[in-house]
Amino acid sequence: MLFADDPWFAKTFESSLLAAAAFGLLGIVMLAIGFKVFELITPRVDLEKELAEKNVAVGIVVGALLLGIAMIVTRAIGG
Numbered sequence: 001m002l003f004a005d006d007p008w009f010a011k012t013f014e015s016s017l018l019a020a021a022a023f024g025l026l027g028i029v030m031l032a033i034g035f036k037v038f039e040l041i042t043p044r045v046d047l048e049k050e051l052a053e054k055n056v057a058v059g060i061v062v063g064a065l066l067l068g069i070a071m072i073v074t075r076a077i078g079g
Contacts, residue, residue: 027073034069035062 039047050058 023077027070027077030073030076031066031069034073035066038065 045058047058047062051062
């Protein structure tokens with residue numbers, strides 16, 4: 001539960017929008033970093049080429065990877 005003395009409590013609508021935009025941008029950046037780390041640890045698989053060739057298996061793996069990273073980022077940002 002949020003209280004007015006909580007440092008993350010937005011007191012105005014504008015500060016709520018600013019906080020949402022900032023945390024949204026932070027989440028997108030962290031998601032992109034997670035994807036790039038996955039590309040670095042799997043050098044033998046060219047993900048962009050496989051996705052361009054409509055490889056469904058790679059698409060499912062990348063989708064699951066992004067969902068997993070997004071769940072971790074959500075917990076990291078949201079506390």
